[in-house]
Amino acid sequence: MDLYMVLLAIFGAIVLLTAWTPMLLEELPLSLPIVCIAIGMALASSPLHTVLAVNPLESREATERLTEFVVIVSLMGAGLKLHRPPGFRRWGATWRLLGISMPLTIAAITLIGWGFLGLGLPAALLLGAALAPTDPVLASDVQVGPPRSGADDETRFALTSEAGLNDGLAFPFVYLAIAMAGVQATGEPFLADWLRHDVVWKLSVGALAGWLGGRAVGWLMFRLPDRARISRTGDGFVALGITGLVYGGTELLDGYGFLAVFVAGVSVRAMERRHAYHEKLHEFAEQIERLLMMALLVFFGAAIAEGSIFGALDWRVVVASLAILFLVRPLSGWIGLIGHPAPAEARAATAFFGIRGLGSFYYLAYALGEAEFERPGALWVTVCCVVLLSIVLHGTTVTPVMRRLDGRRARNPARATPPPATRAASRARRDETAP
Template sequence: MILLVAFGALILLTAWLPMVLKEAPLSLPIVCVMIGSLAFWWAPELKIPNPVTRLSVVEKVTELVVIISLMGAALKIDRKVGWRTWMITWRLLLVAMPLTIAALWGMGYVFLGLSGASSLLLAAALAPTDPVLASDVQVGPPKSGEEDDTRFALTSEAGLNDGLAFPFVMLAIAMTQTHHATMDWAMRWFAIDVLWRLGVGVAVGAALGYGLGWLVFRIPNRAKLSRTGDGFVALGITIIVFGVSEEIHGYGFVSVFVAGLALRAAERNNQYHQTLHDFSEQLERLLMMILLVMFGAAIVSGDLLQKLTWSSIAYALVAIVVVRPISAWLSLVGTLCPPIERAAISFFGIRGIGSVYYLAFALQKPGFDEAEILLSTAALIILISIVLHGITVTPAMGLIDRRRQRGTTERETRRIAESTRRESK
């Protein structure tokens, strides 16, 4: 009964806390971890099982949260997909992410003494930014106008790189099953795990997204699904797209995000997108809060961080404050992104639920050494990211917004002055 009451209280907090914390230098994930830590510190008899012994459960739960988050993130984006309009995103994906993986892979050898496969797995799991915990740095709801370059870059990056990390995870798995390097092995990985799975992921997402978008918005008026006003249609679309993609060996994460973009493109200005987005966001927030409360409890129980060493702590700090910021900063060289926004994009590489999913998925396969070290190190990085980014996000984004608003006001003032001067002549 106590757990039932606690669950009811958590549901209420899901609705209330975002409003309370909106202007505070404190994020919802921080509060959730604190709640879990304090609750299970006061009631140690409710000890959380070690995640290493429940990897299959962890995989499925985190998978569900991530795909719901990916659909919600895609539905937020107003900007049409294009090479130039998404240039910052492509740079983050094609330059920053490989640089991050390479740096973290090498650090796995140096700091943690891991094997090549385990080092690569940890690097691939930690490279993508997280769509679940990054809501404070993402764009606003559909057609809200809250889509500046910084928020757009962080939203679109998180939406795509959670799927693009998969080829590197599959490479790490393949390394545990191959005792010698051959060209055939490398070509097979590239053909199947890179070209085929990514291609299928994009194709399934685009086809089902447009197809279901037509079904929702464009069939005869009496049968339009958008007339229902039911937000849970977003959940149905998410699960269908993910299931179809995974069934034909595509990357479901990629498919879900692409499907969300295609759904927006099918009827870009329809108000029903707001309903779909709101349902996805509310469900995502509830599941995220449950997971983070459990995460806080697992930290207090001692099992999750029991394999930490000073080397793990050094790895975590370098990964967060050095590797991601430098990789992202270098990737944006030559763009028109102002220095302060470039710094924000580079700094807010938030790690979270997606990293846990990748580790839980891969560690069920044989051949990886030191599974508990991998999970403990990843958990520490997620914890540091939640606290560091959660404390700094409100003042940082507020500063960027004020500078942008001031710049807009100055440009408008100059425009009016120039117009007045011309008229006086």
């Protein structure tokens, strides 16, 4: 049997499933990631099991690069979807989730890793940093709709903007874990350098490079004379070019590329919010993201079935994973949203749907390549367990929960969004809902 031809046929099947499966699952309590993992588990019993069932711990660099690429494409798509202009009040739920809920989540998971799983403090902090962010790839089912679709309620907006920003904001904590692991070997002080370089410098460069890059590309698209405008081409793959240019350029400047890519997407959208070209850009980014996600999760499912990932699974990991999904994220999300004017059911859904996914794999693979952490196998099995449970839990509940929320908003539109508190907020609301 020609292995190349078999792989080519499987790739073709994945492409077709990428296009057709979301339509088939619209009314079912299932998600595309669940189907992908099931396909991978089925293929694990085929003659291709030695090719597909790859343990991420044994292929750390490949895991890092593949997940990195799918995350940055997803971040660009998330930025392009956001019609609401940035602002303190308009993005109130986002700032609460980032400034309150995310640090609480990192602290709680670190405590679980250190006190319950028996990890050292650097490894426990790495676990917290890797599992705290809401994943922009797997959370697509609870994000706002494509540009100009009108699907921009408070829950979807909060989860989309949170997923776009917290991937970049988790990096300082990843670097803190790396620094703590290194100081155990060298004994050198690290806190001042971490604050100066990994927090202030990298965050500033990431935000500024993303904003400037997005403004520059947006100007080329929408401000040049009509004959020269890039938007006239209608090419959606421009989104991929923006993503690569902004991410690579920001990383070369020693900034956080994840943050820059999302900010660039928001900045491009802000240049001309109502232009139809945003739909083309988002559509291409979404297609590439979905294709890569399916391929990676098929490999993940095959590795699960083969047994290489969960060979060291024990009851403590399962209990810790359930606590992270059912207690840590919902409670920290709810605490962060206390006082927010959104309806209680919307705040509860926002707190619950903090989906963990491919970004967690990236953070862990990256950190393990930068420093020596104790018990890397325990870190991998815990992250994989949380991601798998999150895919199943959130994938089976997202359709009925969001349908219920949409039904309540339709019956009582006055409670759909918080009331504006100022004239500026009122003007922003009109801009958000404009076609």
